Structures are given as C-alpha cells and as structure tokens.
Amino acid sequence: MKPALFAYVAPETVGEALGELAGDDMARPLAGGQSLIPAMNFRIATPSKLVDLQRIGELRGVSVGDGVIRVGAMTRHRELERDAAAIRANPLIAEIMANVAHAVVRNRGTVGGSIAHADAAAELPCLLVAAGGSVTVAGAGGVRTIAAEDLFRFHMTTSLEPGELLTEVCIPELPAGTGHAFQEVARRHGDYALAGVCALVTMDGDTCTAARLAACGIAATAVRLADAEAALVGGVLDAPRLAAAAAAASRYVTASDDLQASAEYRRDLVAALVRRTVARAAERAGEAAR
Numbered sequence: 202m203k204p205a206l207f208a209y210v211a212p213e214t215v216g217e218a219l220g221e222l223a224g225d226d227m228a229r230p231l232a233g234g235q236s237l238i239p240a241m242n243f244r245i246a247t248p249s250k251l252v253d254l255q256r257i258g259e260l261r262g263v264s265v266g267d268g269v270i271r272v273g274a275m276t277r278h279r280e281l282e283r284d285a286a287a288i289r290a291n292p293l294i295a296e297i298m299a300n301v302a303h304a305v306v307r308n309r310g311t312v313g314g315s316i317a318h319a320d321a322a323a324e325l326p327c328l329l330v331a332a333g334g335s336v337t338v339a340g341a342g343g344v345r346t347i348a349a350e351d352l353f354r355f356h357m358t359t360s361l362e363p364g365e366l367l368t369e370v371c372i373p374e375l376p377a378g379t380g381h382a383f384q385e386v387a388r389r390h391g392d393y394a395l396a397g398v399c400a401l402v403t404m405d406g407d408t409c410t411a412a413r414l415a416a417c418g419i420a421a422t423a424v425r426l427a428d429a430e431a432a433l434v435g436g437v438l439d440a441p442r443l444a445a446a447a448a449a450a451s452r453y454v455t456a457s458d459d460l461q462a463s464a465e466y467r468r469d470l471v472a473a474l475v476r477r478t479v480a481r482a483a484e485r486a487g488e489a490a491r
C-alpha cells in the first residue's frame with residue numbers, strides 16, 4: 202500500500218522542528234522511520250506533515266558523566282550498541298540492544314524513536330523503567346524532564362503533549378555492586394518479545410539489598426515489577442525467594458490472549474524469566490565484588 206498524501210519538511214534545529222510541529226496536531230516527527238513509515242503504508246498513521254529530524258545534529262550523540270548516560274534522541278540504535286563508554290557505564294545496554302530487531306533495522310532506528318513509539322513489547326522502554334531513567338522533552342512551553350515511570354501510558358502512547366519533541370534519553374549508570382541481566386522470549390530472534398525481563402540486583406555477600414525489575418510484552422506498557430522486587434530484598438536469593446518473586450511477577454500480566462501467546466503462557470514466561478534474570482544478575486553482582 203501507499204501512504205496518504207503528506208507534507209515533508211527537514212529542519213536543521215530543534216527550534217525549527219518545534220515551529221513545524223506547532224499548531225498542527227496531525228504533524229509527526231520522523232526519526233528512523235522503521236515503525237512510522239510501515240504504519241503510514243498501512244494507513245494506520247496518516248500524518249498531515251512529517252517533520253524529519255535527521256538533519257538536526259544537536260539530537261545525536263552519546264555522553265557519559267555524573268552517573269548518567271545521555272543519548273540524543275536521533276542516535277541510531279547501532280551507535281548506542283557500539284558506544285564503549287555507554288556499555289562500560291551500564292552493560293545492561295549491550296544486552297538490551299542485541300535483542301532490538303535486526304542489525305539492518307538498528308542501523309536506521311533511533312533510541313528516541315523507540316522510546317516515543319512506546320511499543321509495550323519493545324526492549325528500550327523496559328530498560329528505561331528498570332534503570333529508573335528519564336527523558337528530556339522540548340515544547341512550546343520550554344524543556345521538561347519526564348521520569349520513565351510517568352512516560353509510558355498505554356500501547357504506543359506516552360505523556361508527551363502534541364507538538365513536543367523528545368530530545369534526550371537519560372539512562373543511569375549501573376550502581377556499584379549491582380549485577381544486571383535481560384532475557385526475552387520471542388518467536389524468532391529480532392521479533393518483538395512475547396515477554397522480556399530486565400533485572401538489576403545489588404548484593405551484600407549472599408543478601409540481596411536492592412532490586413529493580415521491569416518487564417515488556419506482558420501489559421499495555423513496560424511495567425515495573427515492584428512486588429517481585431519486594432519479594433527479593435532483605436534475604437538470601439534461595440529457591441523459595443526466587444519462587445515468590447516469580448509468582449509476584451506473573452500477577453503483573455494484563456495482556457489478553459493473542460495470536461502469539463495466551464495470557465497463561467505469558468504468566469509462565471515472565472515467572473521463568475524473573476527466576477533466570479535475577480539469578481544471573483546476582484551472579485554478576487558477586488563476580489563484580491570479587
């Protein structure tokens with residue numbers, strides 16, 4: 202299919218892009234086009250105007266400092282995946298990026314595009330929620346920061362207002378003594394996850410002192426598994442504690458049965474993934490301490 206008629210502009214600054222978006226609720230930013238263009242071809246999306254962000258140099262690049270990895274919205278997935286300083290600061294990024302689509306898609310797709318697209322099964326929103334990250338957003342009213350847990354509202358819906366542009370994604374560095382793991386199950390490698398789990402686990406000897414868990418593919422947004430975290434903290438990560446966390450995590454599944462998987466299967470998946478990722482993250486926390 203072909204897209205409906207649309208206008209196209211390619212501004213060179215964030216200010217110009219905001220000017221192009223202002224006053225037209227049907228105008229849409231175009232980032233890597235890996236999701237928006239297919240949606241236009243199917244006429245699921247019919248924007249009046251595409252505001253192409255490719256020429257805006259200030260939206261690209263990765264920097265690490267003050268405990269935060271700052272990723273410009275137009276940074277390609279592949280650029281983040283290959284950024285040694287970012288991976289050193291938070292190795293969870295490497296594990297996440299390896300699961301985002303295929304290299305060809307990652308060459309074009311952008312970090313900001315993935316976050317703004319807010320697919321509930323996507324990996325980057327899951328990373329942002331697990332790590333307690335945030336985004337910077339620019340609009341007619343100025344610049345604001347939105348915490349990950351306030352950003353994702355529903356399938357492909359964020360708390361960005363019409364006319365706002367996501368400019369930067371901020372991912373905290375991995376705290377000292379913390380191990381990480383991400384695992385997902387997809388029908389084929391590179392597909393969106395049927396379910397995926399990010400685990401960040403901090404250990405003091407054999408005792409878990411902090412945990413942050415998030416899942417994708419199981420609800421209308423990436424979701425923090427707070428009850429599962431609570432089940433882990435304050436004790437040794439033995440089989441009963443892992444089982445309690447897994448059971449708590451499975452209660453966050455709100456996705457209905459679909460063509461890919463039943464809700465019951467997803468509950469089993471998320472429970473298994475919590476057990477595996479928490480065990481792996483704890484092992485890595487132990488390795489880091491030695």
Ligand SMILES: Cc1cc2nc3c(=O)[nH]c(=O)nc-3n(C[C@H](O)[C@H](O)[C@H](O)COP(=O)(O)OP(=O)(O)OC[C@H]3O[C@@H](n4cnc5c(N)ncnc54)[C@H](O)[C@@H]3O)c2cc1C
Nearest residue numbers: 232233234235236237302310311314315317323367392393
């Ligand atoms: C075959 C295939 C497999 C894929 N598999 C996966 C997968 O396994 N996991 C995964 O996470 N993704 C997957 N994707 C999606 C891919 O990661 C996309 O790149 C991503 O979803 C959107 O990024 P983009 O830069 O292409 O954004 P675009 O398609 O250009 O835009 C997506 C949406 O975000 C909005 N937007 C973009 N940038 C901004 C901004 N700066 N501010 C405000 N709004 C903005 C656009 O207006 C649009 O609504 C897959 C895509 C394909 C084609």
